[in-house]
Amino acid sequence: MSQATLSIRQISGHAGAAPGENVERDYQVCKLIDTTTCIGCKACEVACLEWNGYTFTDTVFDNSYQTMPETAWNYWNLIKFNEHERADGSITLLMRKDQCMHCADPGCLKACPADGAIVQYTNGIVDFQQQNCIGCGYCVSGCPFDIPKFNPTTKKMFKCTLCVDRVSEGLEPACIKSCPTGCLHFGSKEDMVDLAETRAKQLRENYGIKEAGVYDPAGVGGTGVIYVLHDVNNPEAYGGLPKDPHIPWVVRFWKGPAKWIGNLAMLGGILGVTLHYLRYGPKQVVHDHDLEGEPEQDKNRQDKNNGGRP
Amino acid sequence: MTASRVISPREPAGTVHPEGIITRYTLNERLNHWFAALTYLYCLITGLAFWSPYMYWLAAIVGGGPTARFWHPWFGLAFTVSVFLMYDMWHRDMRTTEADKQWSKDVEYYIKNEDEKLPPIGRFNHGQKIFFWLMLYGIILLLISGIGLWFVESIPWSLHWLRYLAVTIHVAAALATIGGFIIHVYMGTAMVRGGFTSIIRGEVSTAWAKTHHRLWYEQVTGDTSTKK
Numbered sequence: 001m002s003q004a005t006l007s008i009r010q011i012s013g014h015a016g017a018a019p020g021e022n023v024e025r026d027y028q029v030c031k032l033i034d035t036t037t038c039i040g041c042k043a044c045e046v047a048c049l050e051w052n053g054y055t056f057t058d059t060v061f062d063n064s065y066q067t068m069p070e071t072a073w074n075y076w077n078l079i080k081f082n083e084h085e086r087a088d089g090s091i092t093l094l095m096r097k098d099q100c101m102h103c104a105d106p107g108c109l110k111a112c113p114a115d116g117a118i119v120q121y122t123n124g125i126v127d128f129q130q131q132n133c134i135g136c137g138y139c140v141s142g143c144p145f146d147i148p149k150f151n152p153t154t155k156k157m158f159k160c161t162l163c164v165d166r167v168s169e170g171l172e173p174a175c176i177k178s179c180p181t182g183c184l185h186f187g188s189k190e191d192m193v194d195l196a197e198t199r200a201k202q203l204r205e206n207y208g209i210k211e212a213g214v215y216d217p218a219g220v221g222g223t224g225v226i227y228v229l230h231d232v233n234n235p236e237a238y239g240g241l242p243k244d245p246h247i248p249w250v251v252r253f254w255k256g257p258a259k260w261i262g263n264l265a266m267l268g269g270i271l272g273v274t275l276h277y278l279r280y281g282p283k284q285v286v287h288d289h290d291l292e293g294e295p296e297q298d299k300n301r302q303d304k305n306n307g308g309r310p
Numbered sequence: 311m312t313a314s315r316v317i318s319p320r321e322p323a324g325t326v327h328p329e330g331i332i333t334r335y336t337l338n339e340r341l342n343h344w345f346a347a348l349t350y351l352y353c354l355i356t357g358l359a360f361w362s363p364y365m366y367w368l369a370a371i372v373g374g375g376p377t378a379r380f381w382h383p384w385f386g387l388a389f390t391v392s393v394f395l396m397y398d399m400w401h402r403d404m405r406t407t408e409a410d411k412q413w414s415k416d417v418e419y420y421i422k423n424e425d426e427k428l429p430p431i432g433r434f435n436h437g438q439k440i441f442f443w444l445m446l447y448g449i450i451l452l453l454i455s456g457i458g459l460w461f462v463e464s465i466p467w468s469l470h471w472l473r474y475l476a477v478t479i480h481v482a483a484a485l486a487t488i489g490g491f492i493i494h495v496y497m498g499t500a501m502v503r504g505g506f507t508s509i510i511r512g513e514v515s516t517a518w519a520k521t522h523h524r525l526w527y528e529q530v531t532g533d534t535s536t537k538k
């Protein structure tokens with residue numbers, strides 16, 4: 001997707017404010033999703049497709065509101081519907097907007113072997129650069145949220161860009177713009193955490209939702225997308241939101257110590273055989289006439305060192 | 311010296327010629343060996359490119375990252391086929407014998423080039439045999455884990471530990487085969503002179519056979535005069 005461009009302060013002959021006016025870009029951006037006011041209308045899904053130029057794909061009916069089981073390479077934003085039984089036995093529908101979390105410590109980026117295929121901007125947006133992607137799928141193993149999706153035709157990986165092309169022009173992401181209930185907010189990380197905490201407090205104190213809280217998992221260094229949840233101790237109830245996400249330790253080991261152990265072992269091997277050669281040299285072929293102490297003769301037309309060839 | 315060949319492509323390994331030449335590898339054995347070598351080398355170059363950012367430039371010499379990613383698994387499959395053919399050709403010669411065990415105990419003499427202190431061995435020495443089995447078991451692990459890496463998205467989220475397992479096994483098995491490969495190439499080119507020629511032209515001198523593989527020499531020539 002596009003790299004960040006200049007932001008505008010003033011525009012000549014322009015009615016109203018300049019897009020992006022007064023927007024600072026040296027802060028962490030953040031999207032806040034308040035699951036308690038989401039009504040599952042899927043307007044954000046439509047806005048995402050429209051802005052990013054994708055068309056609707058076939059949906060799957062499984063006797064629920066769920067239109068498809070998970071996000072796809074050309075469907076980056078999906079409302080997950082989860083039937084949930086409350087403690088008193090009543091049923092509620094938990095709805096969660098699923099997309100890339102824009103982790104501060106992104107496992108996808110850590111795992112990726114291709115130079116420049118994934119970048120993290122200073123504003124926190126994690127963005128795939130498809131022109132550099134080799135389609136290896138390592139990011140799939142690195143991501144704790146199962147987000148990167150593969151386009152089998154172009155063999156490139158795709159996911160939500162947090163509308164980096166809009167944000168770099170001072171606009172908010174398309175999904176934010178479309179939300180009719182105002183359950184989506186966008187701004188600086190600081191402001192969004194503040195707003196989220198205020199909302200969670202309100203839910204706890206005014207609505208008696210005792211477990212309400214903010215999901216901003218520390219295991220991945222915090223995220224550029226945060227949630228207000230009814231029950232912050234049970235994020236799994238929202239369909240695939242891990243309680244304590246972190247980059248898998250195997251991926252950390254593989255991309256850290258294993259590299260050094262492996263590289264040293266390979267270098268050691270090459271160094272070892274080189275030193276061996278310098279110390280001991282090649283093995284000589286022993287000829288019968290050598291053993292018998294006879295003078296060298298061209299009996300078998302054999303070269304001492306190159307014993308295989310007449 | 312004439313360039314005419316003493317050995318013929320169809321004769322079995324171990325055929326002795328009056329010129330003092332023994333057929334060490336048949337044409338099929340040599341072709342398969344070089345097919346394996348080239349396919350392995352391709353996997354090695356592309357695999358190392360994915361392995362470390364400092365070696366990513368290796369991908370450029372085989373056509374760039376996406377091309378390397380596309381072909382690596384296919385060359386891996388070709389290498390697998392080649393190794394299985396090798397198994398079919400050589401596994402009988404690769405069984406560990408009592409002499410091999412003794413040879414391994416005395417491997418220090420082999421390393422120090424004091425070969426006269428080693429027990430005589432057959433067509434392959436124990437080091438070659440270990441390398442053969444290392445590559446066979448290595449490629450089985452590389453194949454299974456490689457298929458996991460190839461279609462990583464098809465491994466469902468509920469089994470995502472398999473994604474991590476695949477990467478671990480693939481790397482560990484690749485490193486093990488690379489270790490063997492370094493020694494193998496060194497032995498075949500620099501250390502045991504005549505070995506490299508034998509896997510290209512298929513022939514060795516009787517003296518070479520007697521020096522490095524005395525039991526094999528005795529078996530194919532029927533000459534036991536050198537027995538101690």
Ligand code: HEM
Pocket residue numbers: 113136350353354356357358360361362378379380382383384385386387389390449452453454455456457459460461480481484485487488
């Ligand atoms: C048996 C068939 C094989 C298959 C199906 C296979 C498949 C794969 C796949 C899918 C990857 C991920 C990157 C990519 O997609 O290209 C990979 C990585 C790799 N492969 Fe293979 N491979 C095979 C054989 C081999 C062999 C013979 C070697 C020899 C050294 C090897 C060494 C590597 C290495 C070093 C990596 C990179 C690991 C890393 O990124 O840390 N592979 N392989």
Ligand code: SF4
Pocket residue numbers: 108111112113114117118128132133134135136137138139140148156157
């Ligand atoms: S598929 Fe692309 S983005 Fe994902 S790890 Fe591989 S090169 Fe990086």
Ligand code: SF4
Pocket residue numbers: 099100101102103106107108109126142143144145146147148159
């Ligand atoms: S959610 Fe996954 S794809 Fe998005 S930044 Fe985090 S690790 Fe990368």
